[in-house]
Amino acid sequence: MGQVLTDLAVAPVTTDRKQQDAPLETTTLVVENMHCGGCMRKVEQALSSEPGVISARANLSARRVTVVSEKGRRSAEDLIEALAKAGYKAAPLLDDAADAGQADQQFLRRVGVAGFAAANIMLLSVSVWSGQAGGDMEQSIQTLFHWISALIALPAVAYAGQPFFRSAVDALKARNLNMDVPISLAILLATGMSLYQTMRGSEHVYFDASVSLLFFLLIGRFLDQRMRTRAAGAAANLLGLRSMMATVVEADGRTERLPARLLAPGMRILVATGERIGVDGRVIEGTGAVDESLITGEATPVTVDPGRQVFAGTVNMGQPLLIEATATNEGTLLAEIGRLMTAAEQSRGRYVRLADRAARLYAPAVHLLGLLTFIGWMLLGHGWEQALTAAIAVL
Structure with a gap:
């Protein structure tokens, strides 16, 4: 019954009888620049439109996409090329993929740079505002503070804003819009407008606003990435609790330590006190207690005796068994739970689907509204600078 549920959870849905009868293969790709629900839909559409592809399901938490296709019709290289045409960088999933800690460190550095720049620019801005309010700051001092702010802001924006800028450029190259396009446009326009105003010696610049916006956006992106990394690793962490070695008892009574991957149904396994059980099986000798909290969530050890079923990942707390x-390896209940968790990450509920549809309309709507704001302010007789400032605020 459990295996049936697993098959239903991961099997692609199709109404083509020929496709159902054809041999299928599954390919998993890592999509580097998939950041939002809109990206997920575009990735799935780009792959689903390829000949021979039965289904494509993106997992935003793990930044992966699982493609089910007719065997031999589409290679991983073909799928990667299809995603590249859509503006997404992909690579085959490797078993020894690098830990996500490096990406977290890069994000933390960018957050630190943006935070340092925002704090220092804000100090200079407060000084300028105070001087303007009191009327006792000379124009030369104000201009100097603006130039210092520019010298801090420009390299900070260029470095810390790279995740947004790269994503926006990739989307524009593919003639698409994603959530990072209006973000990048607003930051660049605000910074460029501030530099122009500084060169003119104007009283009002917006370096503090652009860098502070970037700082808070980076914090949000970092927390989102950290959460998704942890969610994606939940199934892997669960499977990591399997015992890697087991003691096999031969027919003549000899014992041998074997890797768990070499175990097969029918083998007799000796589990010492405190050892994690590496297979699903039936107790044939011994009486004791087993900690099944990993499987059932129950903290109290369960008493087992001959004939009792035990599961991989549980711990023998009593006498040797x-x-x-x-069942061994991928046939165990623990492996099945891991597969169901992975399938659950790829499934999307009603509200998530609604959010995905809204995300597709968000970026075009924001750009259109920003353009209408700029045109409206110009028609009302305001200068282009004020009109552009209002449009930036909309973005």
């Missing part, structure tokens, strides 16, 4: 394996 002799177990006959009934």
Whole structure:
């Protein structure tokens, strides 16, 4: 029954009988610049439109997409090329992929640079505002503070804003719009407008606003990435609790330590006190207690005796047990739970689908509203600078 549920959770849905009868293969790709629900839909559409592809399901938490296709019709290189045409960088999923800690460190550095720049520019801005309010700051001092702010802001924006700028450029190259396009446009326009005003010696510049916006956006992106990394690693962490080695009892009574991947149903496994059980099986000798909290969530150890079923990942808390394996490796209940968790990450509920549809309209709507704001202010007789400032505020 459990295996049936797993098959239903991950099987692609199709109404083509020929496609159902054809041999299928599954390819998993890592999509580097998939950041939002709109990206997920575009990735799935780009792959689903390829000949031979039955289904494509994106997992935003892990930044992966799983493609089910007719065997031999589409290679991983073909799928990567299709995503490249849509503006997304992809690569095959490797078993020894680098830990996400490096990406977190890069984000933290960018957050630190943006935070340092925002704090210092804000100090200069407060000084300028105070001087303007009191009327006792000379124009030369005000201009000097603006130039110092520019010298801090420009390299900070260029470095810290790279995640947004790269994503926006990739989307524009593919003639698409994503959530990072209006963000990048607003930051660049605000910074450029402030530099222009500084060169003119104007009283009002917006370096503090642009860098502070970038700082808070980076914090949000970092927290989002950290959350998704943890969510994506939940199934992997669960499977990591499997025992890697087991003691096999031969027919003549000899014992041998074998890797868990070499175990097979029917083998007799000796589980010592405190050892994690590496297979699903039936107790044939011994009486004791087993900690099944990993499987059931129950903290109190369960008493087991001959004939009792035990599961991989649980811990023997009592006397040594002799177990006959009934399921090993990917056939265990623990592996099935891991597959169901992965399938659950790829599934999307009603409200998530609604959010995805809204995300597709968000970027074009914001750009259109910003353009209408600029045109409206110009028609009302305001200068282009004030009109552009209002449009930036909309973005």
